[in-house]
Amino acid sequence: NKALFWFSRHISHWGSISFYLACLLNICVAVFYPFGDDGDEILSSFNCVLLWAALSASIALLPVLPKPWGILFFLVFLILRAIYTMGLGPALLLLGTLFNKLVFLVSFVGNQGTFTRGYKAVVMDMLFIYHLGYAIICVLGLFVHEFFYSFLLFDLVIREETLLNVIKSVTRNGRSIILTAVLAIFLVYFFSIIGFLFLKDDFRMEVDEDEGTERVCDTLLMCIITVLNQGLRNGGGVGDILRRPSKEQEPLFAARVVYDLLFFFVVIIIVLNLIFGVIIDTFADLRSEKQRKEEILKTTCFICLERDKFDNKTVSFEEHIMYEHNMWHYLYFLVLVRVKDPTEYTGPESYVAQMIAEKNLEWFPRMRAMSLVSNEGDNEQNEMRLLQEKLESTVTLVAQLSAQLSELKEQMTEQRKHKQRQGLLGPPQNNH
Structure with missing residues (x-):
């Protein structure tokens, strides 16, 4: 389904748009509520022209500015123009994040495969229940009261891991x-x-x-x-x-x-x-746990070994995780095996398909890497060469020590003979 694929592919954008719209909704409610009680929704002619100029400038600069900021400025000026043109009530109906949240739910289902796993998976999926509750709050804000929009701001806790850890610090213990x-x-x-x-x-x-x-x-x-x-x-x-x-x-x-x-x-x-x-x-424990996870992600290959195993090798760790053991390449290969006709499998694909059916992970090159295997032969030759050089130097040193020992032995023999001759030729002792 191309439409579902397109929605699912941009799930992060739908989530960001939902949060930013929720912030804009609450800013409008905080500034203008109660609606229609004063002249806040009436602009002077100068401010009206200024707002139109700002909206036109944001449209003109939309291709030039960085994508998030350009779109954000355009939406802000468009919303202000809608408020002062149609009134705050219709603008809130236009801004109601219900449609965007429904799009987000569709993309979420496409990414998680929620409905393909059955009704029980839908009920037990807490993230799906959370986003469904978010959509219900949007409905309440549109048709019951605008103050319900304030609950949408708690989405920041789900979006930011630091705030989520603050909540977990109370709930874990x-x-x-x-x-x-x-x-x-x-x-x-x-x-x-x-x-x-x-x-x-x-x-x-x-x-x-x-x-x-x-x-x-x-x-x-x-x-x-x-x-x-x-x-x-x-x-x-x-x-x-x-x-x-x-x-x-x-x-x-x-x-x-x-x-x-x-x-x-x-x-x-x-x-x-x-x-x-x-x-x-x-x-503090949650923060340390997060730091350990980040350290593991930075210093460990998803498939095989740690970063230090690639020190002083022909392939760096970054090149290894990018080209040799890229985890997304493995994911693409798994998807290929699942969607490909089994009659068209190659030998490796048949082997991997069988391993997947048996839920066996032995086909992953755990603790192995081709770049390290190819370097093992060169390393062994270098080690043999070093050992041979050390052996030759040791033989030379032993020969030198043997010559020195022989020379020392000859010197000691000469000294012993010399002392014996002196003892024989020495003066006779006096008799008393």
Whole structure:
């Protein structure tokens, strides 16, 4: 299907256009809502001429400017012209990203092959469900209320991996975070009971300047709500919203100090920082995992070996992954084997088709490369030549050492003979 192929081929463009249109929609809603209540949609004659000139210039420069920016400027001026010509309501109908999102869904189905895998695959495909929900929000924005368009901005989280990791840093260790939060609630409940029993009169909050303060711990439930709401949101804990005690007139002054300090250290410093620590550590792990993946992609061939195996070789790593083991060439070959008539297979194609049917990956040249194999013979010859040269130098050195040893042996023999002659010809000893 040529139309489906064309839509599927430009899926990245449809996704980008959907996001940019969502941003423009929300900018229009933020600037002009409520619609028709003022003269925002009426331009002066000078501004009208200026806008027409800008639109004409963007059309003229469309072939000259870089493709994304030229199209973006053209769309911005076209949308502004449509707003001030037709009004904001019809312009929003024109801008409604429903049609573009439907085109994106068609291209997504073409790329993923969703419907060819059956109804269950459609239901279980979370990305398809997400994009279908995106289209439903576009319908709600068109026919129910314009504020539904604000939900379209969350598409940025799916488009950017960094923001997605921020969400994953909370969800990956969600159980640890929930258990720590439950512990914090238990501690708040414990401190609420102590406050209700002994410090009930200190729980006074300012309402306004006229009415002064009111008691907020007459019941245990109100005490729990106050400690949970005010205690966790204040940097110093629950002590920031309680009445300041008098050192001389309060019999429980020391207990109040201990109560405030315990809540601050246990709940604010320890428990809340435990939650923040889990989130920060998870985000750091996700960032390290992303860096490791990028390092593997940069330093490892998709098919065979690592980058360092191609050091000091006739073929560089970049040439190898581009011409010898290009992963897209393997993909094209797989598609060729799937679509080609089996009666027209060559020998290698028949072998690969059989391996694919058996789900066997042995036909991939794992841990092998033709450029390295062709260089092995030259490397062996070079190694043999080096070994022969070392052997010859070793033989020469051994011969030199043997000559030196023979000469040294002769010298020692001469010295021994000389000492023996001196001993025989020496002066006789005197008899006493």
